Amino acid sequence: MSTPTLKNAFVLHTRAYRETSIIAELLTLEEGRVGVLAKGAKRRYSTLGAVNQQLTPLTVAYQGRGELQTLTHCEVSSPGCYFSGTKLLSALYLNELLMRLLSRGDAVADIFALYQKTLDRIKQQSPVANTLRLFEKHLLVYLGYGINLQTDAETEKKIVKGKFYRYHPGHGFVVVTLGQASQHTAFSGESIIALQQENLTEAKLLTDAKILLRLALAPLLGSRPIKTRELLQGDFHD
Amino acid sequence: MSLFSPLLEQLVHALRCLPGVGPKSAQRMAFHLLARERDGGRYLANMLQQAMELIHRCKQCQGFSEKKICDLCTNPRRDHAILCVVESPADVMAMEQTGYRGLYFVLHGHLSPIDGIGPSEIGLEKLKKFLQEISPKEIVLATNPTVEGDATAQYIVQLTKPFQIPCSRLAHGVPIGGEIEFVDGNTLAHAFAGREIVS
Ligand SMILES: [Zn+2]
Numbered sequence: 001m002s003t004p005t006l007k008n009a010f011v012l013h014t015r016a017y018r019e020t021s022i023i024a025e026l027l028t029l030e031e032g033r034v035g036v037l038a039k040g041a042k043r044r045y046s047t048l049g050a051v052n053q054q055l056t057p058l059t060v061a062y063q064g065r066g067e068l069q070t071l072t073h074c075e076v077s078s079p080g081c082y083f084s085g086t087k088l089l090s091a092l093y094l095n096e097l098l099m100r101l102l103s104r105g106d107a108v109a110d111i112f113a114l115y116q117k118t119l120d121r122i123k124q125q126s127p128v129a130n131t132l133r134l135f136e137k138h139l140l141v142y143l144g145y146g147i148n149l150q151t152d153a154e155t156e157k158k159i160v161k162g163k164f165y166r167y168h169p170g171h172g173f174v175v176v177t178l179g180q181a182s183q184h185t186a187f188s189g190e191s192i193i194a195l196q197q198e199n200l201t202e203a204k205l206l207t208d209a210k211i212l213l214r215l216a217l218a219p220l221l222g223s224r225p226i227k228t229r230e231l232l233q234g235d236f237h238d
Numbered sequence: 239m240s241l242f243s244p245l246l247e248q249l250v251h252a253l254r255c256l257p258g259v260g261p262k263s264a265q266r267m268a269f270h271l272l273a274r275e276r277d278g279g280r281y282l283a284n285m286l287q288q289a290m291e292l293i294h295r296c297k298q299c300q301g302f303s304e305k306k307i308c309d310l311c312t313n314p315r316r317d318h319a320i321l322c323v324v325e326s327p328a329d330v331m332a333m334e335q336t337g338y339r340g341l342y343f344v345l346h347g348h349l350s351p352i353d354g355i356g357p358s359e360i361g362l363e364k365l366k367k368f369l370q371e372i373s374p375k376e377i378v379l380a381t382n383p384t385v386e387g388d389a390t391a392q393y394i395v396q397l398t399k400p401f402q403i404p405c406s407r408l409a410h411g412v413p414i415g416g417e418i419e420f421v422d423g424n425t426l427a428h429a430f431a432g433r434e435i436v437s
Binding site for chain 1: 257258349352353355356357385386388389392393396422424426431
């Protein structure tokens, strides 16, 4: 029997299976989202107990064929990760987004690095809004739904400061007159360029980025709301 | 075609709603009740019937009880100045073993956004009402030391801020009788962060 290779992973979600087992959804570097069965992981002396630790870098091994792999090894690879307050919920927001947008077997190598980097930034930087917007922006790109922040979708002219644009999901930005801009949700060239250059330094730029990214994510997420957003908006302010 | 009569088949199927009971054990239970435990079976059926009809969640603490407000909540000998928030009724039993004799609030779960479980699903509005009624001096957040348990505790901290009641969280530590070498890194990191001066 060959020894299974160890892989880097994060746990995105777990649910109980039977009395003592857990089904976990992993985000792995090489294979994207992978569903694993951790047999007996709830037993006191299980060697797979670390599967309960979300937001923590893990080293795992699994084997098997089909939809659900069997977890054979699970260990915390760098301990000391701890999130609290808004940072904890923001980190859980990443998990919820990934669970909704990634299917098992979707192997998107860049997402693992993006996730890891974003967790670090959430830990180190306050407030977290800026970090979340950049995560959403890059996630869309890696999933193949990146927003074209460079050019007008109809005229193919560069997006410029001083003009206003409407965003059509799946299509892109279209320039509008000032009169039209006041009637609909329109984004200033400044806001679009700020997101393009990842320079969301002002409240207005951040708010616009949030609205825009929600518009872009909406068709991918469908009608079921993102629950963590409610928690982040509710009683949960820094 | 099934080997068993329809009613027996249904009994086996019904027993499978119990946790950890698969088809084989359900069959064994059904045969046992029918062959050797008729009276016990009748008693069980009667008890199940009554319990399912009469036991509800306590209006205050959400614990299971056939009374509107449970004995735990109304017991004058318990300390009403301290409230312990737990995820499940089993956690109430566990906390009792520590010698804790205050009041409880049972969430019957934890915040789990991905599964659509938000504040209202775990009764946090009721918790707020309960706090208004008893205004305790301390809230002990005894949710599980998981990401979701922590998120739930954090959320309750925010929710109860207006009441200005101090919230405490169970310490994370090295299990008694365990060996430090074998404790997982995160648990040890928590234990280290929460270390105590002993001299
Ligand atoms: Zn009660």
